[in-house]
Amino acid sequence: MAKSLPVSPLASPLPTLGVVPGVRLGAVEAGIRYKGRTDLVVAEFDAGTTVAGVFTRSKCPGAPVDWCRTALKGGVARALVVNAGNANVFTGKAGIETCRVTAEAEAELAGCPSSEVFLASTGVIGEVLPTGKITAALPGLHASLTENGWEAAARGIMTTDTFPKAAVKKTEIGGVPVVIQGIAKGSGMIAPDMATMLSFVATDAALPASVLQALLSEGTGSSFNAVTVDSDTSTSDMVLLFATGKAENPAINGVDDPALASFRTALNELLLDLALMVVRDGEGATKQIRIRVTGATSDKSARVIARAIADSPLVKTAVAGEDANWGRVVMAVGKCGEPADRDRLAVSIGGVTIACEGTVVDGYDETPVVAHMKGQEIDIDVDLGLGEGKATMWTCDLTHGYIDINGSYRS
Amino acid sequence: MAKSLPVSPLASPLPTLGVVPGVRLGAVEAGIRYKGRTDLVVAEFDAGTTVAGVFTRSKCPGAPVDWCRTALKGGVARALVVNAGNANVFTGKAGIETCRVTAEAEAELAGCPSSEVFLASTGVIGEVLPTGKITAALPGLHASLTENGWEAAARGIMTTDTFPKAAVKKTEIGGVPVVIQGIAKGSGMIAPDMATMLSFVATDAALPASVLQALLSEGTGSSFNAVTVDSDTSTSDMVLLFATGKAENPAINGVDDPALASFRTALNELLLDLALMVVRDGEGATKQIRIRVTGATSDKSARVIARAIADSPLVKTAVAGEDANWGRVVMAVGKCGEPADRDRLAVSIGGVTIACEGTVVDGYDETPVVAHMKGQEIDIDVDLGLGEGKATMWTCDLTHGYIDINGSYRS
Numbered sequence: 054m055a056k057s058l059p060v061s062p063l064a065s066p067l068p069t070l071g072v073v074p075g076v077r078l079g080a081v082e083a084g085i086r087y088k089g090r091t092d093l094v095v096a097e098f099d100a101g102t103t104v105a106g107v108f109t110r111s112k113c114p115g116a117p118v119d120w121c122r123t124a125l126k127g128g129v130a131r132a133l134v135v136n137a138g139n140a141n142v143f144t145g146k147a148g149i150e151t152c153r154v155t156a157e158a159e160a161e162l163a164g165c166p167s168s169e170v171f172l173a174s175t176g177v178i179g180e181v182l183p184t185g186k187i188t189a190a191l192p193g194l195h196a197s198l199t200e201n202g203w204e205a206a207a208r209g210i211m212t213t214d215t216f217p218k219a220a221v222k223k224t225e226i227g228g229v230p231v232v233i234q235g236i237a238k239g240s241g242m243i244a245p246d247m248a249t250m251l252s253f254v255a256t257d258a259a260l261p262a263s264v265l266q267a268l269l270s271e272g273t274g275s276s277f278n279a280v281t282v283d284s285d286t287s288t289s290d291m292v293l294l295f296a297t298g299k300a301e302n303p304a305i306n307g308v309d310d311p312a313l314a315s316f317r318t319a320l321n322e323l324l325l326d327l328a329l330m331v332v333r334d335g336e337g338a339t340k341q342i343r344i345r346v347t348g349a350t351s352d353k354s355a356r357v358i359a360r361a362i363a364d365s366p367l368v369k370t371a372v373a374g375e376d377a378n379w380g381r382v383v384m385a386v387g388k389c390g391e392p393a394d395r396d397r398l399a400v401s402i403g404g405v406t407i408a409c410e411g412t413v414v415d416g417y418d419e420t421p422v423v424a425h426m427k428g429q430e431i432d433i434d435v436d437l438g439l440g441e442g443k444a445t446m447w448t449c450d451l452t453h454g455y456i457d458i459n460g461s462y463r464s
Numbered sequence: 465m466a467k468s469l470p471v472s473p474l475a476s477p478l479p480t481l482g483v484v485p486g487v488r489l490g491a492v493e494a495g496i497r498y499k500g501r502t503d504l505v506v507a508e509f510d511a512g513t514t515v516a517g518v519f520t521r522s523k524c525p526g527a528p529v530d531w532c533r534t535a536l537k538g539g540v541a542r543a544l545v546v547n548a549g550n551a552n553v554f555t556g557k558a559g560i561e562t563c564r565v566t567a568e569a570e571a572e573l574a575g576c577p578s579s580e581v582f583l584a585s586t587g588v589i590g591e592v593l594p595t596g597k598i599t600a601a602l603p604g605l606h607a608s609l610t611e612n613g614w615e616a617a618a619r620g621i622m623t624t625d626t627f628p629k630a631a632v633k634k635t636e637i638g639g640v641p642v643v644i645q646g647i648a649k650g651s652g653m654i655a656p657d658m659a660t661m662l663s664f665v666a667t668d669a670a671l672p673a674s675v676l677q678a679l680l681s682e683g684t685g686s687s688f689n690a691v692t693v694d695s696d697t698s699t700s701d702m703v704l705l706f707a708t709g710k711a712e713n714p715a716i717n718g719v720d721d722p723a724l725a726s727f728r729t730a731l732n733e734l735l736l737d738l739a740l741m742v743v744r745d746g747e748g749a750t751k752q753i754r755i756r757v758t759g760a761t762s763d764k765s766a767r768v769i770a771r772a773i774a775d776s777p778l779v780k781t782a783v784a785g786e787d788a789n790w791g792r793v794v795m796a797v798g799k800c801g802e803p804a805d806r807d808r809l810a811v812s813i814g815g816v817t818i819a820c821e822g823t824v825v826d827g828y829d830e831t832p833v834v835a836h837m838k839g840q841e842i843d844i845d846v847d848l849g850l851g852e853g854k855a856t857m858w859t860c861d862l863t864h865g866y867i868d869i870n871g872s873y874r875s
Contacts, residue, residue, distance in 0.1 A: 113798030113806040143794050143806065145823025178791025179824055288795050366777070366862075367870055374871030380589025383554050384699050387524030395524040395554065412556025413590055451777075453867050459778055460785030460863075 058458065061240075063333035063341055063429055063449075064216040070203040071221060073234050073255040075099035075297025078202035080209030083190040085183060086138025086176060091209035093187060095194050096133040096202075096253065097163050098295055104130035104171065105266035105294045107273045115142035115289040117172040120152040124168050128262030130295055131165035133253060134172050134187070135210050137238070141174040141182040142288045151184045158188040162195040173251050175212055175238065175289055207236040210251055213458055214240050218330040224319035227303035227312045231258040233320055237327040239290070240334040252277065252292040252327050258316060259298035260305055267308040268320055269294045276324035280332045280447045281363045292324070332447050337454025340372055341447065342431045349442030354391045356444040361389035362433065369451035375426040377419060379407045382433060397438030404432065469869065472651075474744035474752055474840055474860075475627040481614040482632060484645050484666040486510035486708025489613035491620030494601035496594060497549025497587060502620035504598060506605050507544040507613075507664065508574050509706055515541035515582070516677035516705045518684045526553035526700040528583040531563040535579055539673030541706055542576035544664060546621050547598060548649070549587040553699045562595045569599040573606040584662050586649065586700055587623055618647040621662055624869055625651050629741040635730035638714035638723045642669040644731055648738040650701070651745040661742050663688065663703040665734065669727060670709035671716055678719035679731055680705045687735035691743045691858045692774045703735070743858045748865025751783055752858065753842045760853030765802045767855035772800035773844065780862035786837040788830060790818045793844060808849030815843065 076098055080091035106125045108118050124130075134155055141148045152172055160167040174182060207217035218237040225231060239250020260268075273292055305313060333341055344362045349355035362368055365385040371378035379400045386393050396411035403425025406414055425431065431450075487509055491502035517536045519529050535541075545566055552559045563583055571578040585593065618628035629648040636642060650661020671679075684703055716724060744752055755773045760766035773779055776796040782789035790811045797804050807822035814836025817825055836842065842861075 109798075110801070111795070111798035112801070112804040113794050113809065140791075143791060143809075143819060143823060145807070145821065147823065178794060179819060288798050366866070370867055370870035373867065376871070380551075380554060383524050383589055384522070387520075387522035387699050390521070390523070393523040396556070398524065398554075408554060408590060410556065412554060412558065451867065452871075453864050455777070456781055456784065456862065456864050456867060459781035460787070 058213065058215050060215045061334045062339055065218070065330050065333060067204065067207070067217055067219055068221055070219055070234060071232060072200040073232055073297065074257045074299035075102060076255045076295070077198035077200055078206045079194055079198045080202070080205040081190050081194040081197070083136065083186045085136055085186050091205065092137045093190050093194060094135040094206045094209040095159065095191065095198060096206065097198055098130050098132065099297050099299065100131070102130050102295050102297045103128055103260060103262040103265050105262060105269040107269055107292045109288060109290045111288045113143065113288050115140050115174060116144060116148035116152050117141055117174045118289060118291060120156065120172050121291060121293070124171055127168055129169050130171055131169040132159050132163040132171070133293065134159050134170065135251065136174050136182070136187060137210050137212050138176040139174060139180055139182045140176045140178050140289045142178040144179065144181050147181045151182045154184050155187050158191050162191060171293060173289070173291055175210065175251055178288060203234060203236065210236065210238040212238065213336060214238050214334050216334060218327060218334070220323045220326040222319040222323045224315045226258055226300070226305065226316050229300055229302040231256055231300040231302060231316065233323050235323055235327055237331055239331040240336050250290050250331050254292070254323065255295040255297065257297050257300040259300060259302050260296045264305055264308045265294055265296050268313070268317060272321045272324040276321065276328040279445060280328045281360060329447060332449050335449035336458045337452040337456070338449030339452055340429055340431050340450040342372055342433060342449060343445065343447050345432070345434045345443070345445045346437070347434070347443045348437040348439055350392045350440040351442040352444055353442070355442040356446070357389050357391050358386055358393070358435065358437070359444045359446040361385045362435065363446045363448035366451055369448065372426070372431055373450035373452045377402050377407070377422040377426050382435060383408070386435060392439060393437055394439060399436040399438065401434040402426070402432065469624065469626050471626045472745045473750055476629070476741050476744060478615060478618070478628055478630055479632055481630055481645060482643060483611035484643055484708065485668045485710035486513060487666045487706070488609035488611055489617045490605055490609045491613070491616040492601050492605040492608070494547065494597045496547055496597050502616065503548045504601050504605060505546040505617045505620040506570065506602065506609060507617065508609055509541055509543065510708050510710065511542070513541050513706050513708045514539055514671060514673040514676050516673060516680040518680055518703045520699060520701045522699045524554065524699050526551050526585060527555060527559035527563050528552055528585045529700060529702060531567065531583050532702060532704070535582055538579055540580050541582055542580040543570050543574040544582045544584070544704065545570050545598070546584040546662065547593070548621050548623050550585060550591055550593045551587045551589050551700045552585040552593040553589040555590065555592050558592045562593045565595050566598050569602050573602060582704060584700070584702055586621065586662055589699060614645060614647065621647065621649040623649065624747060625649050625745050627745060629738060629745070631734045631737040633730040633734045635726045637669055637711070637716065637727050640711055640713040642667055642711040642713060642727065644734050646734055646738055648742055650742040651747050661701050663738050665703070666706040666708065668708050668711040670711060670713050671707045675716055675719045676705055676707050679728060683732045683735040686732065687739040690856060691739045692771060740858060743860050746860035747869045748863040748867070749860030750863055751840055751842050751861040753783055753844060753860060754856065754858050756843070756845045756854070756856045757848070758845070758854045759848040759850055761803045761851040762853040763855055764853070766853040767857070768800050768802050769797055769804070769846065769848070770855045770857040772796045773846065774857045774859035777862055780859065783837070783842050784861035784863045788813050788818070788833040788837050793846060797846060803850060804848055805850060810847040810849065812845040813837070813843065
């Protein structure tokens with residue numbers, strides 16, 4: 054992990070980040086695992102901040118995930134502590150103790166109960182996290198927090214990421230301007246159903262925790278839970294959404310309040326932006342792939358099919374080789390066990406229909422498809438011709454870079 | 465596909481093959497796709513040969529799979545025609561017609577109804593198979609068939625295989641010696657539930673088709689359906705088992721007849737031998753991996769967990785890198801949704817317990833595990849500590865070779 058990776062050819066530039074009133078953050082070099090870079094991030098929130106969270110569905114989650122699930126019940130957040138380089142997973146009682154000690158140390162600095170401190174860790178599994186390095190670094194970091202610390206935070210949570218990931222949206226609630234700003238990390242061990250990575254989003258909107266949770270759960274379904282890099286669901290990952298209330302927008306009357314329309318759209322766009330940055334930094338990725346499935350017997354079935362295509366090593370290596378090997382798409386549709394009728398199936402790549410009704414189209418000219426395959430954003434569309442179910446999923450190609458990164462991660 | 469691949473470092477030597485009385489076979493260069501090698505294989509069976517088959521569960525199977533499923537209803541086989549280089553999948557009406565014409569041409573040569581001719585194809589999906597090249601080559605091939613054609617047949621069905629695969633077992637039924645001999649091909653698009661590849665096995669035993677089918681279905685469960693190379697289930701794959709009856713063993717009284725004990729064991733061993741050869745020729749494989757899961761809530765649950773580990777790109781790249789990264793095994797256990805309790809989980813590699821009860825063992829010494837990881841056969845054992853369910857699955861590592869082969873397969 055000492056060697057730095059070349060930046061993804063799909064890297065997105067860091068947008069110009071603003072502040073989210075009520076949020077101060079920063080990063081420091083705590084020396085947990087990496088040398089010569091920041092690896093500990095803290096965010097502190099003004100009193101009155103509500104919080105929502107979505108977590109990995111792994112049956113073997115890390116201790117910080119357990120901690121956050123408990124803390125989330127209060128619906129209130131005053132601080133967030135994140136470290137990179139060690140995931141604090143499968144660390145037994147020591148891992149639980151690390152969470153308690155870290156949260157208490159931060160709680161004292163932030164002046165809040167430890168149950169209002171949220172924790173996240175990312176990195177190697179199965180090594181005890183050196184709590185002392187964190188508690189030693191926290192006071193200095195606390196003293197340095199600033200409203201302008203977003204870029205530092207985005208950089209401090211990176212592991213195999215090759216570029217920092219952040220997004221910002223300006224919107225309104227009831228005519229009052231509000232901002233939503235977030236950061237994310239992740240490039241491997243990425244798969245739907247809250248695998249994916251860490252992402253922390255904050256807004257100055259005033260929203261009850263229950264509304265915030267409903268919006269976040271809805272938004273992650275078509276963003277973080279619709280991307281996959283390698284089908285491997287992490288033990289650690291989470292998206293947290295904090296709302297400081299500083300915008301002083303009018304009170305919201307439940308999640309279906311029409312006044313939330315713009316905010317909901319902006320939040321969903323921001324979550325998708327962040328999720329796609331994770332795909333675009335997929336380990337070894339050289340191409341982003343969008344898979345749209347239509348005509349399935351249900352949305353759920355379409356989602357299973359889209360994921361089977363997105364996770365197929367043969368589809369992903371074909372894209373890496375710029376090979377419009379649509380036969381592998383047919384294979385992936387067939388393998389996942391969902392209702393499909395070979396003789397009604399249609400496959401398009403780059404908007405060009407290649408096959409329909411069980412065979413290649415008459416006079417199929419590969420030229421425009423070959424040209425599309427040379428681009429960085431590949432579109433694969435499958436229509437099953439059976440019903441109205443549809444789903445979209447995003448992934449990246451599978452290249453030598455993935456093998457390079459993951460064949461020697463710990464060394 | 466023109467360039468030949470380096471032979472797998474895990475290649476098994478071809479055993480000394482005998483004959484199976486009642487079976488004559490051979491191979492010829494039909495020029496379907498490859499140049500300078502055989503690509504069309506025929507086997508003919510004496511009258512009275514029974515047959516059993518197990519097929520891909522793909523919802524988009526190739527036309528030859530449909531053909532064989534229908535032919536199998538008769539329980540009788542007189543010929544088998546296999547081509548390599550073109551899978552005759554997703555070829556619509558043309559593909560169905562290819563099957564009909566091929567079977568009729570072979571039936572005329574073998575002197576049987578076309579419904580007693582079995583067909584298999586392997587190779588690229590979505591291109592029409594040039595039937596004329598097959599029918600033109602069949603008469604000459606028919607004239608050259610020999611009881612000693614097994615090695616030629618094993619070579620003629622290869623695609624990205626780097627070595628020919630065959631196995632032979634001598635056994636007995638009711639004191640009468642019988643032989644079982646088989647060939648297989650496959651090295652990518654390999655996953656359980658009859659993906660896997662093509663395999664054709666023959667015996668001179670006299671067994672009714674119903675008994676043969678029961679034995680084959682049972683034997684593939686712990687062999688061909690317990691191996692995975694890349695999680696990608698093929699549209700084409702099948703195992704066919706032919707019994708010529710030439711051994712004239714005593715009649716069998718159903719599949720539970722004690723006289724079948726030795727035969728059953730020998731068949732199961734032979735099927736596992738062939739299946740492991742496929743793993744050992746997994747595209748780019750440098751290591752064979754055996755995953756044993758115990759202590760699951762059921763055998764079915766154990767199987768899902770074993771497969772999640774076997775299919776995890778992160779586990780497979782770690783093995784490729786000779787990295788005893790057991791944390792990724794924990795991740796894979798967690799991701800598959802089956803019952804698991806982090807705090808009861810134990811993980812061993814190479815027989816050394818690394819972690820148990822939710823954390824690494826006290827004083828864990830990585831040295832013997834590091835040594836084990838440098839070998840060619842890697843053993844990963846997971847105990848869930850929940851029940852009696854167990855399963856074993858085999859796979860190979862994920863290397864640059866896989867990317868090389870599959871990023872340029874059609875070019």
